Amino acid sequence: MQLRRWWILAAVAALALLVAACAEDDADDVDEVDDEVEEEVDEDVDVDDDEEVDEEVDEEAVDDLGLAEEGVLVAGSDLDFEPFEFIEDGEEKGFDVDLMNEIGERLGVEVEFVNSGFDTLLTQLDGGEFDVVISALTITEERAETVDFSDPYFAANQAMVVQADSGITGVEDIEGLDIGVQAATTGADYATENFEPDATVVEFPGTPEAFTALESDQVDAVFIDLPVASEQAEGSDTLELVAEVDTDEEYGIAVQMGNAALLDAINATLAEIVEDSTYETIYSEWFEGDVPEQFQ
Amino acid sequence: MGERLEDVRRLFFNWEVMTATFPELLREGLPNTLMVSFGAISIGIVFGMLVALMGISHRWYLKVPAKVYIDIFRGLPAVLTIVLVGLGLPAAGIRPWGREARIAAAVALGAIATAYIAEIFRAGIQSIDKGQMEASRSVGMTYLQAMWLVIIPQAVRRVFPPLTNEAIAIIKDSSLIFVIGLSIGQRDLFRVGQNIAQQSGNYSAVTAAALYYLAITIPLTYLVNWLDTRLREGPKEALPADDLPATAEPGR
Numbered sequence: 001m002q003l004r005r006w007w008i009l010a011a012v013a014a015l016a017l018l019v020a021a022c023a024e025d026d027a028d029d030v031d032e033v034d035d036e037v038e039e040e041v042d043e044d045v046d047v048d049d050d051e052e053v054d055e056e057v058d059e060e061a062v063d064d065l066g067l068a069e070e071g072v073l074v075a076g077s078d079l080d081f082e083p084f085e086f087i088e089d090g091e092e093k094g095f096d097v098d099l100m101n102e103i104g105e106r107l108g109v110e111v112e113f114v115n116s117g118f119d120t121l122l123t124q125l126d127g128g129e130f131d132v133v134i135s136a137l138t139i140t141e142e143r144a145e146t147v148d149f150s151d152p153y154f155a156a157n158q159a160m161v162v163q164a165d166s167g168i169t170g171v172e173d174i175e176g177l178d179i180g181v182q183a184a185t186t187g188a189d190y191a192t193e194n195f196e197p198d199a200t201v202v203e204f205p206g207t208p209e210a211f212t213a214l215e216s217d218q219v220d221a222v223f224i225d226l227p228v229a230s231e232q233a234e235g236s237d238t239l240e241l242v243a244e245v246d247t248d249e250e251y252g253i254a255v256q257m258g259n260a261a262l263l264d265a266i267n268a269t270l271a272e273i274v275e276d277s278t279y280e281t282i283y284s285e286w287f288e289g290d291v292p293e294q295f296q
Numbered sequence: 297m298g299e300r301l302e303d304v305r306r307l308f309f310n311w312e313v314m315t316a317t318f319p320e321l322l323r324e325g326l327p328n329t330l331m332v333s334f335g336a337i338s339i340g341i342v343f344g345m346l347v348a349l350m351g352i353s354h355r356w357y358l359k360v361p362a363k364v365y366i367d368i369f370r371g372l373p374a375v376l377t378i379v380l381v382g383l384g385l386p387a388a389g390i391r392p393w394g395r396e397a398r399i400a401a402a403v404a405l406g407a408i409a410t411a412y413i414a415e416i417f418r419a420g421i422q423s424i425d426k427g428q429m430e431a432s433r434s435v436g437m438t439y440l441q442a443m444w445l446v447i448i449p450q451a452v453r454r455v456f457p458p459l460t461n462e463a464i465a466i467i468k469d470s471s472l473i474f475v476i477g478l479s480i481g482q483r484d485l486f487r488v489g490q491n492i493a494q495q496s497g498n499y500s501a502v503t504a505a506a507l508y509y510l511a512i513t514i515p516l517t518y519l520v521n522w523l524d525t526r527l528r529e530g531p532k533e534a535l536p537a538d539d540l541p542a543t544a545e546p547g548r
């Protein structure tokens with residue numbers, strides 16, 4: 001009995017040490033980040049005397065953005081949607097990621113991405129876990145009932161991808177097919193409205209599952225956002241993009257309902273980014289072809 | 297604090313959303329969840345017994361495959377097993393159930409259940425006193441006869457509680473089958489709830505689904521407990537006097 005008690009004591013002590021060590025680490029991390037931010041601000045002020053006024057305005061804006069944690073803008077995103085947002089070599093990358101970082105930089109805040117499932121993003125935003133959601137999120141009336149959307153920042157249409165040897169040539173061939181979609185996306189809604197009951201719409205949680213199912217012949221086609229569809233089709237020998245469907249889709253950045261300060265700041269910055277052609281630079285890094293007129 | 301609690305209530309326990317969700321859950325989600333779960337549990341019990349018997353065998357060619365099987369399927373994340381069965385097998389050209397995701401899901405969950413249930417049965421069988429096997433053999437039974445007629449009936453009775461645990465785990469894991477793609481009509485409780493949550497932007501629909509899970513698992517627990525007691529002690533009137541001394545040592 002004695003022995004056992006010692007064991008328990010030792011185990012508890014070890015656990016306590018571990019917890020303490022972890023906690024310390026975290027504290028250090030936070031401090032470091034704070035220091036960095038401070039340093040950056042200091043440097044800016046020292047070097048660019050001319051811009052001091054700008055800086056002050058920015059800092060004031062930071063205080064008023066209504067962020068959960070001052071100086072950090074937490075962005076919720078489903079980082080599994082190449083080329084908009086994905087993780088490569090342990091880093092967040094993609095069009096949305098670059099755009100959000102640019103916005104954050106101009107607002108003088110650090111953007112921190114939190115990876116989450118597409119279908120819970122808006123609930124999490126509503127619950128205060130994020131400050132914004134940027135995740136190739138189409139602006140819809142339905143969604144606008146629970147969150148506020150920024151001005152559109154991307155125009156995207158839908159497309160259908162099939163196996164190259166399937167003989168399917170377009171949306172007119174869908175009779176009797178199983179069509180994979182990503183749940184809770186506009187593509188899913190469009191497919192359900194327009195393809196059912198001629199075809200069966202099969203919902204998947206993410207793009208990897210949908211395209212894996214297509215390649216393993218569990219569905220006949222995948223219907224999804226055009227940029228994602230072309231990315232997948234180009235990256236594969238066996239898949240082919242056979243149809244583009246114009247759905248007048250536009251993506252927006254979502255903020256918590258009523259957070260007007262943040263929304264206004266984002267909209268103003270977005271307009272700036274489009275105006276000084278930074279938008280074009282980011283766009284051409286991830287997509288081929290011309291920038292749509294509204295963003296030129 | 298009060299405001300935060302109100303947020304929780306609004307986001308997760310919105311009674312209006314929940315009541316609006318109940319009928320669809322009952323119509324589509326519940327039958328699919330039950331089909332997949334009980335399919336998986338049946339597969340698990342049959343093959344679990346087989347793997348358990350292989351595992352306690354002294355012949356290496358029975359014992360080794362059983363151990364390897366248990367190690368792998370107990371160790372893999374359920375989601376991966378479901379994807380490998382639901383999307384991997386068809387990719388390899390093995391598609392005995394066509395595109396029926398629910399059967400693929402039942403097989404995948406059944407494969408996981410087999411590993412866990414095999415260990416449960418093994419523990420049960422090994423908990424039966426060795427003397428019983430020796431006695432059965434000495435009256436002329438073969439090993440398999442002794443196993444089937446004497447050891448296994450007692451072992452199964454003993455492992456009812458852990459078997460119930462496993463059944464509940466499978467019922468809950470059936471919420472993962474969405475990963476291999478579900479069309480309307482195939483959706484399980486979780487997916488139906490999630491779907492409505494997406495449309496309404498309110499997660500209470502999933503909470504509503506959660507109530508259905510409780511409505512399956514809690515009665516199941518008590519049913520098995522009742523059955524367990526009944527099998528141990530027989531009908532109520534035949535109860536022997538409680539002659540166990542109360543020796544429960546505090547702190548053990």
